[in-house]
Amino acid sequence: MIDTVIFDIGKVLMGYSWEKYLHSIVGEDKIAYATLEQAIFLSPCWEEHDKGLMTEEEELWDFISNAPDYEPEIRAVYENLGQCTWPYDYADAWVKELKDKGLKVYALSNWPKHIYDQRRHVMTFLDQMDGCDMSYRTHSNKPDPEAFTGLFEHFGIDPEKAVFIDDNADNIEAAKKLGLHAIRFASYEQAKEELNQLL
Known part of the structure; x- marks a missing residue:
């Protein structure tokens, strides 16, 4: 029973979806969208962070290391990830x-x-x-x-x-x-x- x-x-x-939220950060910039998608949402870091073993700053740098040239955008995305x-x-x-x-x-x-x-x-x-x-x-x-x-x-x-x-x-x-x-x-x-x- x-x-x-x-x-x-x-x-x-x-x-759960990141598409609309990510567009709100980068607009219609397809290169930035694809770069941030790979650096954050499709990165192995994403699931690793679920384990709660890092500080928020460590998580941020985990993502930033995937696309250092996009640090400001990655920080902006991370700030309100809950919007996804x-x-x-x-x-x-x-x-x-x-x-x-x-x-x-x-x-x-x-x-x-x-x-x-x-x-x-x-x-x-x-x-x-x-x-x-x-x-x-x-x-x-x-x-x-x-x-x-x-x-x-x-x-x-x-x-x-x-x-x-x-x-x-x-x-x-x-x-x-x-x-x-x-x-x-x-x-x-x-x-x-x-x-x-x-x-």
């Missing part, structure tokens, strides 16, 4: 619906502290949850098994009684190997229907 639902956040409960994320309209109601059914609800997500601090105030769905593990606190990113087992240990979760919802295929496979029921998120309607079939 399922008694727990574990959500990823990015692209599941919150939207926004809550989905259904997030609060979905979590509330699950809580009203008597389920435990948690979040397990890869987030850097810099962005989390900027966007926590709009992540109101977290206030209804029973707990969350953010990678910057645990220093472990999905799909690393430690990210999952850490959550189990923190909150006493039995993976065989839990459903994990994430948009990332690698994370879904890692979850299944640890005994979790898993739903790969493609849309709210699809994921909700698959979840309801398990409950």
Whole structure:
């Protein structure tokens, strides 16, 4: 019997896209756009920063080292990186619906502290949850098994009684190997229907 639902956040409960935000910094300069995209969002640094092992200044220099000639622009992008994320309209109601059914609800997500601090105030769905593990606190990113087992240990979760919802295929496979029921998120309607079939 399922008694727990574990959500990823990015692209599941919150939207994530850098295109519009990056254009707000560089306008229609295609070279600057492509350079900053590679230096920041598509850089291996991006996921590494999720682990919360660097200061903000160290993170900045990590990005700047990828395109030193664009230091002012990289600093401008980094200042308000939280603008790349926004809550989905259904997030609060979905979590509330699950809580009203008597389920435990948690979040397990890869987030850097810099962005989390900027966007926590709009992540109101977290206030209804029973707990969350953010990678910057645990220093472990999905799909690393430690990210999952850490959550189990923190909150006493039995993976065989839990459903994990994430948009990332690698994370879904890692979850299944640890005994979790898993739903790969493609849309709210699809994921909700698959979840309801398990409950």
